[in-house]
Amino acid sequence: MKPVKVGICGLGTVGSGTFNVLTRNKREINARAGVEINIIQVGARRENPACDLGGVARVADIFEVARNPEVDVLVELIGGTTVAKDLVLEAIAQGKHVVTANKALIAEHGNEIFARAKEAGVQVMFEAAVAGGIPIIKALREGLSANKVEWLAGIINGTGNFILTEMRDKGRAFEDVLKEAQALGYAEADPTFDVEGIDAAHKLVILASLAFGIPLQFDKVFTEGISNIAPEDVDYAQELGYRIKHLGIARQTAAGIELRVHPTMIPAKRLIANVDGVMNAVLVKGDAVGPTLYYGAGAGAEPTASAVIADVVDVARSCAQGGAGVAPLAFHNAADQTPNMLPMEQVETAYYLRMVAEDRPGVLAQVSTILAEANISVEALIQKEPQQDAPQVPLILLTSRAIEHQLMSAIEKIEALPVIHGDVVHIRVESLG
Template sequence: MYRDPVESLEPLHHRHAAIRTLRVGMIGIGTVGSGTFRVLARNRADIAARAGRSIELVMVAARNLERAAGIVGDSVALTADAMHVATHPDVDVVVEVAGGTGPARDWVLAAIAHGKHVVTANKALLAVHGAEIFAAAREKGVIVAYEGAVAVSIPIIKALREGLAANRIEWVAGIINGTTNFILSKMRDEGLDFAAALAQAQALGYAEADPSFDIEGIDAAHKLTLLAANAFGMPLRFADAQVEGITALQGVDVACAEQLGYRIKLLGVARRQAAGVELRVQPVLVPAAHLMAQVNGSMNAVMVKSDAAGLTMYYGAGAGSEQTASAVIADLVDVARLDGVHAAQHVPHLGVHAHATNALAVLPRAAVHTSHYLRVPVHALDQIQAIAAGLAERKVPVHQVALAAERPGVGPQVLVLTGPVEQGALDLAVHALQARAEVAGPVTTLRVESLEG
């Protein structure tokens, strides 16, 4: 039967007008939670227009209720019981921004069991318990969104899942920890040693009183685990990641890298290989002219190599209250749009891909194939050729050999840049080099990443 176009639009108009507000319960009202409240309140109309419905914070769980009341006022119900928020019938989606991996797991699983969507910025929770959480979400047909858990203001999860959906991802590499990037920038720009740069980061609020998760590379590994799962459709494999922080990095190596035309960055790398996936976090040398080497201070950047789009790069703030809130609210907008549609139309959860990459193993350290930087202390300046010859004997390709510039209190140093070689073969070569009479101390090695297409 023919229906007048104007008439046919009327029911649709009424139907959209009847869409109710998305009611949000939030667990935690610290740095990220308070930023989320402020941005939701300030940009309420714009957010509603983009989401197609209003998004309202209706309940908050906090340890300090007096402080929480000072942030949210009288418009939001407050409770000290996080489980009350996770299970309350008047909450449609739970935002978990309290952190940690113990109680947070229980809250999130309880929310899912009660049919609620979940938004979280808690990368540790997902890296450790993600398999269980995503399985529960699939069973209940709800969304678990986590853009803010990976690269703060950079919408890299959305880029991998949507913008690059047509592509086969070959590798993802990123500076995904603002604290360590700030420290490395200070070591290079001001010539500070690691301890002095860390102290400055703590004084300025870029590093926690206990900075272990950041400086040991654990935070970056949590995020890399999520990136790899999205890029390759593989399960979360945090326990298998190779993780090396920057605590042992010396100022002399930062200076020597500059001498050779490189800068040192703590890089997370997930690269697909025929035998498996490289999953590693470590300080590496990046060519000084490369865009990734220009990412300084607390900023983050992620580069993706895919078959159709080629190289793409994403840059933004690596820390901050409202910067993280931006990602949390973007996830809420996605939930608002998808809530009520068939579960199969939701953005896919991790680890549900049926294709063969689910079976990909994480390559062991010895099998990783990269170029390397070596700094070899020697007894005399004329021993440079002996060092090169010692590496050649072990079939390590040598691309460049140089003497380090003289520095107060530092003896003669030979600098070597190798061609690509497996880590296991390099380790054996360095062990043999260490035994040579010309070598005056421990040999320092770092990987080199070209980040080329």
């Protein structure tokens, strides 16, 4: 049987990991693919000491790989959304299958890329774009294909999860842990994509497209980061029986589809609440199977390489069977099937509220009255004793489920009370049951 020939573009952390795993586990991989898979060319400006290319040719111009008539599958691991997009489209135009780990590229330009791939009769695979080594894309496409997915929630950024874990376990402040995350290589010098939720939003869009059969709509994701989470909120969450996680949540409701990334309080007894450090996890609720949890390493050279190579194997099997495969996303194309994307102000959830109040009778009654007028009830309460005759005390509430815009309106009224000092901190609460 004719071998499947692979060209790898990018020889950084994931590129070198992919080369090493494909080389080291060649016998097992070929046996599972049912066909020999050979790396015949690498596109990279320089070699990486982390891997020995041996006799594999390296070219500085990655577009040479895209135009090489011998290459059957191009593996894009250069990152970014400009050159990477041009490279992928050129490979598709040349009739090559593409495997990528580039979540930003898929989230922002996937609609165009998949349309081009369908026209050309080639596959674009992207398992490694979400949650590193966790095979969540395959789970949604294949393992859960019989289900109507009701919702999914994921810890899909290891940097943010590491920071929140350290804050909880050691009582550290956000900025302190962020510096350590940068020193350890978990966070970039500019950590915005990780800590402000942009990276997670890219991944959530991809998951939602697969789960609900909708076009990729990165601009529809509500995104809120973790930089404003204070150690006291982490402590109060634990006191209430919750943990704070930075979640990507996609939910299909009668009112529309929710796409949101934000800090979320979830019951400490949930399995996903106990996913710590840099690990990732995705919880998916299907109507037939119920909740299923997928856990593992969300980044790193070889965990991500594992997902990249799984896609290469799938493409190789298809090539060996003489089929081109199909585009991996199934969108609703008819106008009357286009789902309504629910804006954040229309989303319903419960809330944690923390405020600084004057230590005098009637304060809680005033706050409760404002919430009641918005049809929001108080489900739990923590009121601390004043410290050293301080005139102000922290007041912590858990509310019933409420529409976001109603809760925000109530917060404005609470903040306007003379007995409340400063802003009211709010964190959304999900049961994930």
